[in-house]
Amino acid sequence: MSDVLVLVDHLDGDVGKPTLEMLTLAGRLGSPVAVVIGGDSAATAIVEKLGQYGATAVLTVDADQLGSSLVAPVVSLLASVVASRAPIAVLISSTTEGKEIAGRLAVRLDAGVLTDAVDVALDGSAVVVEQSVFGGSTIVHARATRGVPIITVRPNSVTPAAAPATPEVAQVPVPPVEGRQATVVETTVDEGGGRPGLSEASVVVAGGRGVGAAENFALIEQLADSLSAAVGASRAATDAGWYPHAAQVGQTGVTVAPQLYIACGISGAIQHRAGMQTSKTIVAINKDAEAPIFELADFGVVGDLHTVVPQLIAEIAKRKGS
Amino acid sequence: MKIVVTVKLVPDTTADKRIDPATKRLVRTGETVLNPFDEYAIEAALQLKEKLGAETTVTVVTMAPERGKEVVRKALAMGADDALMLSDPGCEGSDVMGTAYALAGAIAKNGFDLVVCGTQSTDAITGELPGALAEFLGVPGLTYGRKFEIDGTTLRAERETDSGFLKVTTGLPAVVSVTKSINEPRYPSFKGIMAAKTKPTTTLSLADLGIEASAVGLGAAATVVVDSAERPARGEHAVVKDEGDGGKRIADFLVSRKLL
Numbered sequence: 001m002s003d004v005l006v007l008v009d010h011l012d013g014d015v016g017k018p019t020l021e022m023l024t025l026a027g028r029l030g031s032p033v034a035v036v037i038g039g040d041s042a043a044t045a046i047v048e049k050l051g052q053y054g055a056t057a058v059l060t061v062d063a064d065q066l067g068s069s070l071v072a073p074v075v076s077l078l079a080s081v082v083a084s085r086a087p088i089a090v091l092i093s094s095t096t097e098g099k100e101i102a103g104r105l106a107v108r109l110d111a112g113v114l115t116d117a118v119d120v121a122l123d124g125s126a127v128v129v130e131q132s133v134f135g136g137s138t139i140v141h142a143r144a145t146r147g148v149p150i151i152t153v154r155p156n157s158v159t160p161a162a163a164p165a166t167p168e169v170a171q172v173p174v175p176p177v178e179g180r181q182a183t184v185v186e187t188t189v190d191e192g193g194g195r196p197g198l199s200e201a202s203v204v205v206a207g208g209r210g211v212g213a214a215e216n217f218a219l220i221e222q223l224a225d226s227l228s229a230a231v232g233a234s235r236a237a238t239d240a241g242w243y244p245h246a247a248q249v250g251q252t253g254v255t256v257a258p259q260l261y262i263a264c265g266i267s268g269a270i271q272h273r274a275g276m277q278t279s280k281t282i283v284a285i286n287k288d289a290e291a292p293i294f295e296l297a298d299f300g301v302v303g304d305l306h307t308v309v310p311q312l313i314a315e316i317a318k319r320k321g322s
Numbered sequence: 323m324k325i326v327v328t329v330k331l332v333p334d335t336t337a338d339k340r341i342d343p344a345t346k347r348l349v350r351t352g353e354t355v356l357n358p359f360d361e362y363a364i365e366a367a368l369q370l371k372e373k374l375g376a377e378t379t380v381t382v383v384t385m386a387p388e389r390g391k392e393v394v395r396k397a398l399a400m401g402a403d404d405a406l407m408l409s410d411p412g413c414e415g416s417d418v419m420g421t422a423y424a425l426a427g428a429i430a431k432n433g434f435d436l437v438v439c440g441t442q443s444t445d446a447i448t449g450e451l452p453g454a455l456a457e458f459l460g461v462p463g464l465t466y467g468r469k470f471e472i473d474g475t476t477l478r479a480e481r482e483t484d485s486g487f488l489k490v491t492t493g494l495p496a497v498v499s500v501t502k503s504i505n506e507p508r509y510p511s512f513k514g515i516m517a518a519k520t521k522p523t524t525t526l527s528l529a530d531l532g533i534e535a536s537a538v539g540l541g542a543a544a545t546v547v548v549d550s551a552e553r554p555a556r557g558e559h560a561v562v563k564d565e566g567d568g569g570k571r572i573a574d575f576l577v578s579r580k581l582l
Contacts, residue, residue, distance in 0.1 A: 070464065070481070070490055071453065095484060096441075096449060100465055103450025106419055107457035112544035113418065115448040128548060134339040134348075134445075141548040182464040182492035189486040197484030203581075227582075238502075245502040246482055251335050251444045252358045253502070260581050262572075271335045278553075281579055283572055294561045299575040303564025311569025319573060319582055 002030040003087040013045035018093040020160035023053040031056040054163035065174040069181035075104045080175040094152040111147020118157040135274020155200040198230045203260045206232030210265020214242040226316045234266045250275035264305045268293025323378045325367045326434045330357040331390045332445045346547040356393040359440030361507035367438045368401045379403045398518035399510030405523040415540025422454035427531040439499040452499035462492040468504040
């Protein structure tokens with residue numbers, strides 16, 4: 001079987017769920033080959049888990065050797081791995097950085113880039129992806145017409161399936177990065193208060209105009225933390241300055257497709273729906289029974305979020321036995 | 323300093339979008355607007371110009387048919403100095419790579435010290451154009467930036483990430499993309515709208531850029547849509563009125579779906 005490269009997201013010796021999802025998709029196309037940036041110790045910690053989800057090989061790269069240039073070294077690295085292993089596809093997580101890596105890699109390799117895939121399949125020898133476009137209103141099947149398909153995979157698209165394998169582990173050399181590059185001089189983590197990233201989170205709790213004030217977002221954050229969720233916001237809330245722009249869910253913000261999306265005080269304008277309507281399960285709380293968000297909701301409560309949400313937080317705590 | 327801002331004509335963000343089953347391409351006949359993300363890029367460029375002085379110019383560049391003039395006019399009304407419009411039937415159906423290639427040709431011909439892009443467009447939502455431009459132009463890419471500072475030929479910025487931010491520095495020329503945190507885009511003033519009418523807009527063809535028609539457009543795209551379908555409506559849903567137990571009922575629902 002042909003190799004399918006998967007660029008691994010990992011942090012502190014743990015593999016992100018989006019990576020396990022990509023390994024599962026890669027297994028539908030061929031032999032998943034995991035590319036781990038992070039040196040031997042980081043790779044050793046996660047090899048077993050990558051194998052559990054089907055990685056037949058783990059290629060490790062010393063992060064220090066990659067240097068401090070932004071994005072470009074990873075692009076050069078993947079280009080060199082593609083050249084040496086001739087995979088039939090490259091899978092990268094659909095995060096902002098993942099999509100940038102994919103786009104630049106496609107230019108380097110003169111290959112097709114397929115963004116935000118939610119599924120992959122083989123049609124004869126061709127890799128076909130399913131994409132959810134225009135905010136989820138349309139499903140498209142597409143393929144690359146030349147080069148190795150570079151595919152970004154939207155987190156939460158599939159359920160990771162165990163497929164135990166014993167991966168061979170090999171270190172791959174770091175290719176030189178040519179030309180001038182932007183350089184990272186300092187990394188600051190933690191603006192999200194330790195919450196998962198919005199585009200990758202399994203659960204997103206979002207607040208809108210109905211939240212009423214910046215300080216009331218503490219309630220939204222509290223609900224989010226009780227579910228280990230990321231916090232999102234509607235444009236009305238970010239434009240009002242109640243919450244940072246980076247948290248805006250919608251066509252003019254971030255697109256999310258979590259397992260569970262809880263919309264609190266969000267009416268559900270088209271531009272917001274376009275950013276969240278492919279969420280697997282949608283719960284809405286809104287005072288206005290006519291709010292369009294209820295057309296999407298699997299379960300909706302017409303009521304005041306300022307009383308419903310505290311009760312929900314208390315119920316979650318009770319049922320979790322804490 | 324020469325600053326170039328990429329802009330795009332996109333379908334109105336308040337309207338539903340669909341694919342034409344025959345051409346398998348986005349139907350672009352409805353109302354159109356300047357891509358909302360691009361307003362932040364224009365504003366960032368104008369603020370840099372205000373800091374750097376009058377010898378700095380801001381040029382907007384777009385790849386669009388004739389009616390792309392409306393977005394160009396808005397950018398000029400906001401304060402850009404002039405515009406380049408790559409308007410050629412051969413560009414139709416370009417994917418992100420073809421678009422980046424053609425725009426890179428126009429930007430290189432114009433000359434640049436800094437290219438400023440929005441995060442992404444609201445129609446394709448790939449966010450891949452800025453990085454691809456950096457590749458084609460052979461200059462550093464500094465994407466998802468906020469808080470830009472230029473000191474001579476060095477640009478410093480914060481790059482937003484999912485979990486925080488990075489402080490990044492690059493030499494010029496370079497390509498940057500900006501996030502919505504960077505500024506509050508201005509509205510065109512009456513004076514700006516009047517002035518826009520006399521600002522130069524240069525229309526370019528692929529031939530003007532020395533780009534072969536076979537290098538861009540639908541035929542050159544490295545990707546192809548096989549088929550498309552409207553997503554089926556969501557399944558059953560329940561909406562209940564809060565009778566003092568709304569929170570509890572949501573918790574019950576989450577348990578029933580094994581989400582709690």
